[in-house]
Every structure is written in C-alpha cells, then in structure tokens.
Amino acid sequence: MRIVVLVKQVPSTDVGLSFAPDHTVVRDGCPAGLNAADSCAVDQCLQIAVRRRDIQITAVTMGPPAAVGALRTALVLGADTAVHVRDEALHGSDALVTSRVLAAAVARLGFDLVLCGSSSADSGMSAVPAMVAERLGVPALCFADHLVVRERKVEIHRDDGCGDRRVFAAAPPVVVSVTERCGEPHYPRYESRLDARDKLISVWTLDTLGIEPAEVGLSGSASVVHSTTPRPGTRPAALAMGDPTSVAIRLADFLAERQFL
Structure with a gap:
C-alpha cells in the first residue's frame, strides 16, 4: 500500500505574526514546527504500518526552503521518504492553488491512501483535503476521529457535532483528513532520529509537475486579501x-x- 501524508510547517502560535506588504505572513525568523493535526496523520500512517508490512509512506509538503522542517519531523516520526514542492512562484498561493499543486504531486507519486490533518494552525480552513480529493477524482473522508484501514475498505468515525458518532467508508484510493482526537502521536525513539538523517528528501519544482508559474502564487489565486488588522x-x-x-x-x-x- 502506498500512503502519501500531506504535512505543513506552521508558525508558532506563541508569538505574534506580522504581515508583508502583500498581506502574506512573514515567516522568516518566526519559530515554526509541524502542524499538530499533521503529526496525528503521520502517526496514523505508522499504526497502519504496524498491522501491514507492504506499506510505503511518503511525506509531501509545499512551501519555502524552511518548510523542509515539517518533512524532517515526519521522517523522524517514521515516514520512509519525503517530497518538498518548492518554487518561488508559489509564494502567496491560496487554498485552490495549494490543492492543485499537492494533487499533482500525489498523482505523480501514485497512491492508495492520502492522509493529512483536518486543518492547519495558521489558516484553519479545513478545505484543502476535500479539494485535493476532488482534483484526484477520489472519495474524501474528512474529520476522522478514528480510522480503520482494511484490505478493501477505509472507514472513519466522526463526531457529528451533537455528541454522536457517525461512520463513513469508501474503497481506496481515498483521501482522509484526521483530527487531533485520533490520539497523541508517539514520541520517536532515538534510533528513529538517527535513521531519519539518511532518508531521502526530493525537491520538486513547478516544472516537475507541469504547472505554469502564472497559474500559482498571488496572481494565480482566486482569493485576494485586501487588508490585515492586528x-x-x-x-x-x-x-x-x-x-x-x-x-x-x-x-x-x-x-x-x-x-x-
């Protein structure tokens, strides 16, 4: 089974954020780390791998050079390989553009299951997982509080907002977003930290994915931020x-x- 886990490097919520003149977040010099919900997604990959031996886990992120930190954390947690989609033209991309780039990377890798956090701490839109699924033409099982992966079926349990749990299922390939209620990620062993140094991180550009620079970034985004207020x-x-x-x-x-x- 080929699992692709989408991860994101997000700014620390313990510090104040500042914005550039183009209304994008200034990330240089800001403490950052792997998005909490994405940590849960990586952990879910490992729990699947414990039960099956034919698992290949690839972590994928999109962002500037510093975003590689999220990939290194994912590799320490147990991912086998990683892909960093990095291109200056991607600066300022909105959710629609982000989903297109990530879907292109996932399609290029090939997949049976895509896992990701249900939302990111820096935006909280919770829209990208479903967008990626739509672009890939596969089912989306979102906001999973519990995940069960069987040979021919992926099943999630989700809180319906009224205290009851509902069950949804689909045959792979499928995109699943998980919440932090899936459980606390396991703390990596020291040996895992050492092994992570030898794992491969591939760098892909827009040219690798066959996407034109004019179709991404601020100019290629459908949404526009006109102002920001502290x-x-x-x-x-x-x-x-x-x-x-x-x-x-x-x-x-x-x-x-x-x-x-």
Missing part, C-alpha cells in the same frame, strides 16, 4: 512577563475587559 488588546503571552504583582494586575485587567470577572 487583533486588538494585549496578547496573553505578554501577560505573564514581569514581576508577580504586575502580572496579577495585567491579568485582572485582561479578564475584566473580556467580562470574565
């Missing part, structure tokens, strides 16, 4: 800085402003 008020991370008395006063003011007191 969230008003003191950031919670700054509340705990300083002496205890000052921290207590700032925290009380913060809660009072939001009518928590």
